[in-house]
Amino acid sequence: MGRGLLHVYLGAAPGVGKTFTMLEEGRRLRDQGLDVVVGIVETHGRAGTAKLVEGLEVLPRRRVDHRSVALDEFDVEGLIARAPQWALIDELAHTNAPGSLNPKRWLDVGMLLDAGINVMSTVNIQHIDSLHDVVEKITGIAQKETIPDSILRAADQIELVDLAPEALRARLSGGFVYPAGTIDAALSNYFRLGNLTALRELALLWLADEVDVALKAYRSEHGIGQKWEARERVVVALPGGPEGETLVRRGARIAARSSGGELLAVHVSGADGLAAADPGSLATQRTLVEQLGGEYHHVVGDDTPTALVDFARGANATQLVIGVSRRSRLTALLTGAGIGATVIRESGDIDVHIVTHAAAGSLALPRLGGALTIRRQLMGGAVALLGLPLLTLGLSAIRSDETITSDVLLYQLLIVIVALVGGLRPAVPTAVLAGLLLDFFFVAPLYTVTINDPRHLLALVIFLVVAVLVSVVVDSSARRSRAARRSASEAETLATVAGSVLRGQDALQALIDRLREVFSLDSVLLESDGEVLYEAASSGVPEQPQRRGAAEPLTTTAVFDLSESARLVLAGRVLEASDRRILAAFLSQIESALVQRRLTAEAESIKPLEQADRMRTALLAAVGHDLRTPLSSATAAVSSLRSREVQWSADDRDDLLRTAEESLLTLADLVSNLLDVSRLQAGVLAVASSEVGLDEIVPLALDELHVVAGAVVVNVSPQLPPVICDPALLQRVLVNLLSNALRYAPAGQPPILSGSAFADTVELRVIDQGPGIPDERLTDAFQPFQRLGDTDNTSGVGLGLALSRGFVEAMGGTLEAEVTPGGGLTMVVSLRPGRHAPLHPMEVAAS
Secondary structure (H helix, E strand, O other): OOOOOEEEEEEOOOOOOHHHHHHHHHHHHHHOOOOEEEEEOOOOOOHHHHHHHOOOEEOOOEEEEEOOEEEEEOOHHHHHHHOOOEEEEOOOOOEOOOOOOOOEHHHHHHHHHHOOOEEEEEEEHHHEHHHHHHHHHHHOOOOOOOEOHHHHHOOOEEEEEOOOHHHHHHHHHOOOOOOHHHHHHHHHOOOOHHHHHHHHHHHHHHHHHHHHHHHHHHHHHOOOOOOOOOOOEEEEEOOOOOOHHHHHHHHHHHHHOOOOOEEEEEEEEOOOOOOOOOHHHHHHHHHHHHHOOOEEEEEEOOOHHHHHHHHHHHOOOOEEEEEOOOOOHHHHHHHOOOHHHHHHHHOOOOEEEEEOOOOOOOOOOOOOOOOOOHHHHHHHHHHHHHHHHHHHHHHHHOOOHHHHHHHHHHHHHHHHHHHHHHOHHHHHHHHHHHHHHHHHHHOOOOOOOOOOOHHHHHHHHHHHHHHHHHHHHHHHHHHHHHHHHHHHHHHHHHHHHHHHHHOOOOHHHHHHHHHHHHOOOOEEEEEEOOEEEEEEEOOOOOOOOOEOOEOOOOOOOEEEEOOOOEEEEEEOOOOOHHHHHHHHHHHHHHHHHHHHHHHHHHHHHHHHHHHHHHHHHHHHHHHHHHOHHHHHHHHHHHHHHHOOOOOOOHHHHHHHHHHHHHHHHHHHHHHHHHHHHHHHHHOOOOOOOEEEOHHHHHHHHHHHHOOOOOOOEEEOOOOOOOEEEOHHHHHHHHHHHHHHHHHHOOOOOOOEEEEEEEOOEEEEEEEEOOOOOOHHHOOHHHOOOOOOOOOOOOOOOOOHHHHHHHHHHHOOOEEEEEEOOOOOEEEEEEEOEOOOOOOOOOOOEOO
């Protein structure tokens, strides 16, 4: 009998529907006539899951006694004896009870597979061993039950059961996943929207990696050596003209053909770059790229094709889109192969798309300009070597005494052409050779180099002077053109940097990123006091291990001190002298950004003072009204008692004394709260924190409120770990929160005080089903002098929640407001557990 098949349903989190999907597939196989047995399925009290189990054969569980406790476990031996075609085994990562045949359920499944039984099972992404640390960083929970990656990778089929995070939270709120008592804690802890989104992405990426491994195995088995690109990264070269929009849209369409395709646009500017860029066109194209979900980059390179290909390789591009050259055919003929041909030759395995556009080259005259590179000089020499023999042969065929003048002029024209093409170096030898050839073939006596007439010597000197003068003009023009293009490139680079900052990017990070791109550096580090503030590194360069306080890369090009504590470290190619000017501009901008950063930090440090000033102003405004009422009531009651004009009965005297007492107590509470607010604002509130059990504080808070039995539902388990707090402050917080909940809770629906432990946090939740607070005003509820609706004169100045949050934060915790599922308000107090508190997330929760 062969080994059985393993079919695994993978989910990002509990409740996505793995077990439900597995049971549906089991029922489908049973309806097809196959022998299907439920080995073990955990319904967790979910009615829909339990209903799917009905009608399927369920294997009886085996009883295991552990420390006098009877536990029900999966009977692997019984299922092997039953020998069905398919077995449904839930929770593959489950840890079996001590005394079981195997310590882990995935070992039980291995025995079933060896016995030839096909198995369907379920597992969550957080239980995969290789993702243990990643999941812990996301959720704050160290998973105890894990399964080796090799077990899952050996599965014959892995199917992802996916559910959007919003839909999963809706299921949880509706009570379809956990019991009602644990819903609030679950929504606020493990099932946060951010947690679920990250876990979902992790599951999708892990499964995508498995698909890629399967694809590689298939290609290996079938001897397919050609690369199959599943994802495309398209780089679009923007020449700086109006045709760039056409290229961007074409690149976006190419990227959209592949799932997960990326679009990158790059403009290369430099001495030998494309035509001078139009800043307006580039700005428009950059906006278009960002609207299409792409990224815009700007680099400087002396050789545009090389810079373009280097950028594409550094970005791991699969496709490169460039436009048809705007140069005319005549220009291409004179200057040789264009950018497109060079890019194609150097691109290697990167596919190159050449896209036509309205600005493609026509029969226009070539533009002059550009530095006289070695290539230009070699081209001038080639024109001389080819032109001199051909001109001499042609003129020799029609030689006569009357043609000597035209012969001299034609040689002179060739010298000018050579000077225009190659400059001084090829023009001077050409002038000398032209003079010698003219004397040898056209001046008597023929076929000898003899200067008998001084006029012949003058002609040779004139040849040399003309060659030198034309070459000097060409070189000067080339230098000025190169300087102008360099200045334009620098201005464009600085404009790009400024645009990045204006669009809201972090100024320092934008400057560091653009600096690395502009000079094609491997990395740029900005350090302050020995620590790395910002870093930009090339994606094509592997990250170097850094140690804090000494983040200098292994290979350093230059280090620039920006201030007493900050410095800039550049790693990569050595910068040329011509790069220093724009580098100085970058350094100046970075220094200014550092100053701005320091000023911003100082401004932030002043904000508490501003807030304290606003608090004092608000206190004065509130005290004038809210303290006058109890003072007036107490004064009137005492004055009435002292009056000799009225004879008060015993009951009247008691009422007046009660009024005076209540007013004075209210006044004392208000003054106490105001003093506490002042201490909080000044940062001098005395906090005596210690490890205290919640079962000690909760009864004291309830006693202070004088609540009758059933007025508050308490779900705080004595198994909860102790918390680090000031007992008196925490008691005041609970009294404030519970008094608010009691005030607004509707009749017949008492507020709930529940406790739970999650990761490194212990939470107390005060839940009511009252009118609640609109989402947009949840934050305002913690501001001083905020009250819901009209209140009587004993309600105070609205400092309760503000004080409660201040007290909790002073103890190192947090106080947040949430909307209660179904309506109402939930106040969540989060505190740190004691050092020796054993936490078992999602296991220690009040029920």
